[in-house]
Amino acid sequence: MKTAGIFFNPYYKQKEELFKFLKEIREKLELEFYKTREQADILPDFICTVSDKVPPKLDLILVFGGDGTILKAVDFSLKTGAPILGINLGKLGFLAESSLLELEKSLENLKKKKFTIQPRMLLKVILKRDGKNIYSSKALNDAVIYKGQVPKLMDIRYYNNQRFVVETRCDGIIVASPTGSTAYSLSAGGPIISPVMDVIAVTPLNPHVLTMRPMIFPSKDILTFKVMQNYEEAILQLDGQNSHVLETGDEITITAANRKVDFIKLTNKTFYQILRKKLHLGKK
DSSP, rough: OOOOEEOTTTTOOOOHHHHHHHHHHHHHHHHHEOOGGGTTTTTTTTTTOOOOOOOOOOSSSEEESSSHHHOOOOOOOHHHOOOEEEEEOOOOTTTOOETTTTTHHHHHHHHHHOOOEEEEEEEEEEETTTEEEEEEEEEEEEEEEESSSSSSSSSEEETTTTTTEEEEEHHHHHHHTTGGGGGGHHHOOOOOOOTTTEEEEEEEEEESTOOOOEEEEESSSOOOEEEEEEEOOOEETTEEEEEEEOOTTOOEEEEEEEEEEEEEEOOOOOOHHHHHHHHHHHHH
């Protein structure tokens, strides 16, 4: 292990102490650090800036922050082909594998090849308007179709491989990957799914009917969600970020992306141990 990308939560308050710590680790372990152009002014000069044309071959990406920061680092991982190691600086850190106190030991274990790689499924999201693709992107956690700020429900129709599934009035729809099943979808009553599985969970937000329930679909299926009636500007959100304003008649097509994003796993802790520790699964 010789090169590492650095991705950072710019709102972290103790950043000067962190930068000093990174410089010490860089010299001690003889590493070269790289940052994205978007974070060139945030991170110190001893971290090199990645070229957009010829990105370096990175051994891993160290992501300092909470789960939201890790979600934003996915593009960095996909562009460089490097796996992500999350270092939790936030409150929950469900996706993080290490902490600041454990960082040096974690890097030493990486040098000794004491780790495994866990690929995680990405969602491919395409927005169609009047039959034309007007927006396309990927999401690690979820794609959310949300009604916006008005206190009225929207009508959404589901299709699976172009076959009608159901139509419902609701505040919106959460379409989650297995990784995203423990995020917003979980809060809305969706199922918990092991992150190594390849499925898609669809969870309605406050449906105005008692019989609507979350549904699980095979990841290779093509799911289409049509906005049937919308009184104001609805929003398409990917991984918690507003991505596009929706109009009546818009169609959002979602399936598994061709690529996965790799996460570094350092411990033998199971997914269910993490659920018990961080989400208090089963506690009374």
